Amino acid sequence: MPKKYHIDIKATPLNRDFVSKFKIARGENCINCGKCTKVCIYEAHKRGAKDPRKIDDPHMALCKNCFRCIQECPRGALVKSLDPDFLALGGSYWKPDMLLSIWKQAEDGKVPVSGAGYRGPFTGPGFDGMWTDMSEIVRPTRDGIHGREYISTAVDLGRKLNHLNFADTGSLASNIHQTVDLPIPIIFDIPACKLSNNIMTSFVISAVAAGTFAIMPANDISADIKQYINNIIPLVSPDKITAHQSLISGARLVAIEYATALLNDFGSVKDSIKKISQAVTIVRIPAMTGIEDAVTKLARSGAEVIHIVADYRGMEAPGLRQRFLKDVVRAVHLRLIEERIRDEITIIVSGGIAMAEHVPKAIICGADLIAVDIPLLVALGALLYEQPEMTITLPDWLEKLPAATVVQRIVNLMGAWHSQLLEVMGAMGIREVRRLRGETGRAIFFDEIDKDTFGKLFQQRETASI
Amino acid sequence: MKPETVVIKPMPSRFKHKVPKYKVTRSDACINCGMCAKSCPYGVHERIEGHNKMRPPIDYKCIGYECRKNDEFYCVYKCPRKALSLSLNPMYETLGDCRWTSDMIIATWIMAETGYPPERTDIGYQTGNSDGGFDKLRLKFPVNPLKVERDEISTELRLNRRNDGRSNVVISTPMYGGGMSFGSVSLSTMLSKARNATIWNTFTCTGEGGYPEMLYPYDDHVITQVATGLFGVREETIQRVRIVEFKYAQGAKPGLGGHLLGEKNTESVARMREAVKGTSLFSPFPFHSVYSIEDHKKHIDWIKQMNPKALVSVKVSTPNDVDMVAVGSYYAGAHIIHIDGGYGGTGAAPDIAKKNIAMPIEYAIPKVHNFLKEEGARDAVTLIASGGIRTAHDLVKAICLGADGAVVGTAEMVALECVRCGNCESGRGCARGIASTDSELADLFDDEWATQRIVNLYHAWNYQLVEILQKFGMKSVSELVGRTDLLEHVDYS
Numbered sequence: 001m002p003k004k005y006h007i008d009i010k011a012t013p014l015n016r017d018f019v020s021k022f023k024i025a026r027g028e029n030c031i032n033c034g035k036c037t038k039v040c041i042y043e044a045h046k047r048g049a050k051d052p053r054k055i056d057d058p059h060m061a062l063c064k065n066c067f068r069c070i071q072e073c074p075r076g077a078l079v080k081s082l083d084p085d086f087l088a089l090g091g092s093y094w095k096p097d098m099l100l101s102i103w104k105q106a107e108d109g110k111v112p113v114s115g116a117g118y119r120g121p122f123t124g125p126g127f128d129g130m131w132t133d134m135s136e137i138v139r140p141t142r143d144g145i146h147g148r149e150y151i152s153t154a155v156d157l158g159r160k161l162n163h164l165n166f167a168d169t170g171s172l173a174s175n176i177h178q179t180v181d182l183p184i185p186i187i188f189d190i191p192a193c194k195l196s197n198n199i200m201t202s203f204v205i206s207a208v209a210a211g212t213f214a215i216m217p218a219n220d221i222s223a224d225i226k227q228y229i230n231n232i233i234p235l236v237s238p239d240k241i242t243a244h245q246s247l248i249s250g251a252r253l254v255a256i257e258y259a260t261a262l263l264n265d266f267g268s269v270k271d272s273i274k275k276i277s278q279a280v281t282i283v284r285i286p287a288m289t290g291i292e293d294a295v296t297k298l299a300r301s302g303a304e305v306i307h308i309v310a311d312y313r314g315m316e317a318p319g320l321r322q323r324f325l326k327d328v329v330r331a332v333h334l335r336l337i338e339e340r341i342r343d344e345i346t347i348i349v350s351g352g353i354a355m356a357e358h359v360p361k362a363i364i365c366g367a368d369l370i371a372v373d374i375p376l377l378v379a380l381g382a383l384l385y386e387q388p389e390m391t392i393t394l395p396d397w398l399e400k401l402p403a404a405t406v407v408q409r410i411v412n413l414m415g416a417w418h419s420q421l422l423e424v425m426g427a428m429g430i431r432e433v434r435r436l437r438g439e440t441g442r443a444i445f446f447d448e449i450d451k452d453t454f455g456k457l458f459q460q461r462e463t464a465s466i
Numbered sequence: 467m468k469p470e471t472v473v474i475k476p477m478p479s480r481f482k483h484k485v486p487k488y489k490v491t492r493s494d495a496c497i498n499c500g501m502c503a504k505s506c507p508y509g510v511h512e513r514i515e516g517h518n519k520m521r522p523p524i525d526y527k528c529i530g531y532e533c534r535k536n537d538e539f540y541c542v543y544k545c546p547r548k549a550l551s552l553s554l555n556p557m558y559e560t561l562g563d564c565r566w567t568s569d570m571i572i573a574t575w576i577m578a579e580t581g582y583p584p585e586r587t588d589i590g591y592q593t594g595n596s597d598g599g600f601d602k603l604r605l606k607f608p609v610n611p612l613k614v615e616r617d618e619i620s621t622e623l624r625l626n627r628r629n630d631g632r633s634n635v636v637i638s639t640p641m642y643g644g645g646m647s648f649g650s651v652s653l654s655t656m657l658s659k660a661r662n663a664t665i666w667n668t669f670t671c672t673g674e675g676g677y678p679e680m681l682y683p684y685d686d687h688v689i690t691q692v693a694t695g696l697f698g699v700r701e702e703t704i705q706r707v708r709i710v711e712f713k714y715a716q717g718a719k720p721g722l723g724g725h726l727l728g729e730k731n732t733e734s735v736a737r738m739r740e741a742v743k744g745t746s747l748f749s750p751f752p753f754h755s756v757y758s759i760e761d762h763k764k765h766i767d768w769i770k771q772m773n774p775k776a777l778v779s780v781k782v783s784t785p786n787d788v789d790m791v792a793v794g795s796y797y798a799g800a801h802i803i804h805i806d807g808g809y810g811g812t813g814a815a816p817d818i819a820k821k822n823i824a825m826p827i828e829y830a831i832p833k834v835h836n837f838l839k840e841e842g843a844r845d846a847v848t849l850i851a852s853g854g855i856r857t858a859h860d861l862v863k864a865i866c867l868g869a870d871g872a873v874v875g876t877a878e879m880v881a882l883e884c885v886r887c888g889n890c891e892s893g894r895g896c897a898r899g900i901a902s903t904d905s906e907l908a909d910l911f912d913d914e915w916a917t918q919r920i921v922n923l924y925h926a927w928n929y930q931l932v933e934i935l936q937k938f939g940m941k942s943v944s945e946l947v948g949r950t951d952l953l954e955h956v957d958y959s
Binding site: 040041042065066067070071073079113118120133136356427429442444450452454455459 | 720810879954
């Protein structure tokens with residue numbers, strides 16, 4: 001039996017406050033009776049360590065919003081509110097709750113679980129405008145939680161043949177292209193902010209541990225990082241291929257920065273890489289108006305893997321209309337199908353991948369795999385602000401963390417995401433992530449079902465008001 | 467109308483303070499004259515006999531801005547030093563979310579306390595802020611409805627429509643309690659749900675975790691669940707009840723099955739589930755003996771053979787093909803099709819499943835209702851909806867979309883003062899003692915208190931249902947089924 005893919009998660013709490021959602025203020029009328037310390041089952045309220053006559057300020061990272069202390073304080077002296085620091089975090093796309101959830105997954109590597117029903121909006125822009133399907137009755141090959149090990153999340157990167165040719169003798173006449181196999185449809189994108197060499201090293205080691213790759217600008221790959229070249233995708237511009245010859249020769253995948261000239265000259269660029277190594281090339285192209293045409297053209301001229309990069313909120317470059325990643329991928333995927341070349345190339349997408357659910361959703365929309373960036377930093381305590389401009393701040397204690405802790409936290413996040421991918425696939429009865437690609441029939445899109453249900457009952461209204 | 471067994475009694479909160487919506491601030495300008503204490507009829511202001519100073523205002527008793535109209539006692543105007551001011555309490559924002567708003571939770575607490583919908587007009591509880599589904603649907607009342615008296619209106623729901631000689635089960639209000647297993651909620655919670663079901667002549671469900679002995683007195687109002695792990699399912703439990711439910715999937719975690727951690731599998735839980743204490747128990751997905759609709763029929767036949775009187779309910783989630791599944795279940799012989807929407811579920815479940823897997827119930831109801839109608843089967847089955855039915859208004863909307871009735875889970879828990887913090891499974895379990903078997907936490911309330919709270923909630927919902935039927939000029943809730951013409955949608959006209 002082949003070795004099963006497994007991510008080794010391990011609880012790695014930093015015992016540090018990331019951000020707290022709530023704030024509890026103790027009023028002057030507190031009489032230090034200690035009722036709060038008795039009713040709080042999470043031990044957020046404690047008597048002072050130095051002076052037990054006084055109650056300490058509440059430890060908000062432990063508060064789970066149960067309202068016991070608020071409702072049982074004999075003096076009504078406790079006042080809870082949403083923490084302004086929490087509310088200032090993130091923005092319209094990166095909700096503060098998402099960042100908190102990423103942090104928790106990095107702490108324990110587990111699938112976030114909660115009770116009392118779903119608490120978010122009904123639908124929303126981007127990936128929130130779709131649901132995934134499930135099957136009530138599935139084939140006998142599924143075996144609940146035990147069968148999860150048999151669900152394959154493996155993908156292969158590279159060019160594939162549309163069909164095979166055979167010689168008259170019956171032997172295979174086609175030349176099979178080189179591909180790179182990945183056990184998980186996630187690779188690490190270029191870090192969203194500048195990292196020290198130490199953290200970069202840990203970053204790559206966690207890619208090794210998860211069995212995946214990290215994309216890195218060739219210039220940032222120091223000598224001690226280079227030893228992990230087997231799991232690094234160096235990013236080079238087309239005119240610097242010879243300059244980075246030694247990196248490319250050891251790499252299994254090489255990413256080329258997009259330039260318009262590449263559209264007419266991809267063949268020669270690919271050849272110059274193939275001269276150096278067997279590495280599979282990735283063309284890294286920004287999501288923009290007309291991306292379908294560019295991707296088609298590249299695919300026709302022999303591109304192996306195309307990486308479509310949206311901005312950090314999943315939007316394509318400003319143009320006539322700015323589409324979200326989900327719609328960009330659907331458009332590209334459908335175009336390639338119309339051109340009958342979809343199966344010949346591999347599509348990676350990135351930008352705005354913030355939650356585990358975005359992985360299967362992007363794949364359902366037509367991507368083969370995704371690249372993740374910001375969540376990997378949030379796992380390490382980075383804070384992200386969308387306003388007034390996008391800023392990522394790394395905690396000052398990050399450099400002091402042991403390398404093993406940094407690695408384990410990123411591995412934990414990937415472990416949690418992998419388990420969640422299995423949950424979604426398991427519910428659908430899909431046993432191979434490769435078969436999920438472009439399976440929009442296994443999704444429910446808000447626009448379609450709302451029109452199909454309420455559009456049939458009522459007439460579309462111009463403005464939303466009664 | 468309510469059965470005679472229903473008696474409404476006020477059942478106040480078990481906690482000292484309620485969660486305040488407003489904040490009354492007393493500034494330094496206060497001279498402790500006591501005018502506010504004398505004039506406020508709600509008891510916000512207090513000065514203890516013999517004390518010079520006023521006590522801090524008791525915010526939760528304040529009725530807020532609508533008090534402005536009360537010239538004779540509105541404290542902000544009345545205070546001679548203008549020392550009092552009124553604002554929204556920041557605490558209120560920490561309660562609830564866009565599906566269950568703070569107003570909706572407070573209103574449910576009032577209903578559980580008094581048995582009636584809130585009289586206060588500052589609590590907007592009829593819709594949430596989720597910006598979709600029920601929250602975008604409104605009821606369209608006729609200008610001149612037929613005149614109907616309250617006591618002429620029937621809220622009864624007939625559950626057996628097959629004319630197959632099995633029990634003719636009729637419930638008094640078109641809703642019943644969702645399945646919550648022994649172990650997932652405290653014994654008091656489970657018992658109070660069963661006692662309420664008996665008082666209201668409706669049902670509660672055991673969930674998958676066996677049939678505790680203490681439920682025996684309520685047998686006629688208990689649905690026993692047969693789920694994929696078959697935990698605690700015995701011939702004897704099947705024969706006790708009037709309804710047996712097959713659970714294929716549930717809205718909280720469609721397609722995922724369940725998992726009881728080893729440490730929660732205590733001696734009593736293990737005995738109930740006929741398992742070994744301390745081992746992790748998996749409730750797999752799917753039924754491993756059901757790979758086709760024919761297999762499904764075989765199971766239903768098996769139940770019917772074992773209990774010749776029982777009705778069979780089939781609980782499924784809401785995938786794209788939920789309409790086919792429903793029709794298949796009808797042909798397999800089910801009396802009740804229970805569809806549980808993707809946003810539903812009370813028990814702990816992966817966040818990714820709660821948010822993403824399967825469609826919201828608002829789409830599934832018309833889909834199933836219409837498909838059953840096209841198949842000519844609609845009149846022979848009872849269609850029950852669940853998964854996000856938070857208020858009597860949601861219940862009415864679900865019925866207008868095509869359901870016959872609904873199952874409620876979270877609303878019952880909120881009646882027991884659940885704040886929906888969501889930590890049902892962490893550590894010792896529910897901090898409020900509802901979903902915990904921890905010896906200390908599970909004793910936070912007794913089942914008499916809990917039963918009355920749920921009875922009161924059902925009454926408040928039934929009261930509103932009757933009021934709505936009256937406004938539509940209808941004499942029975944069955945007239946409402948599938949009446950989408952009585953709805954309007956914010957996005958459509």
